[in-house]
Amino acid sequence: MLFTPTLLLAGGATIVLAAVDKTLEDTGYHLVGTILRIAIPIAAFAAGIYFIETNPLLHWLGL
Numbered sequence: 001m002l003f004t005p006t007l008l009l010a011g012g013a014t015i016v017l018a019a020v021d022k023t024l025e026d027t028g029y030h031l032v033g034t035i036l037r038i039a040i041p042i043a044a045f046a047a048g049i050y051f052i053e054t055n056p057l058l059h060w061l062g063l
Helices: 005-027 030-054 056-061
Strands: none
């Protein structure tokens, strides 16, 4: 299957966050847009580390 539900969800979330950031910048909420630009990559990094640490397949492979 080319497009899994997880891939579509991640793509949709990216588009929504970009639209929210642009809307906040245009309406004058520059601080909230800046916080989004900093907090979202940090949260994604933490989620990636959590996935790597808790994935049983990776533990089974010894990685």
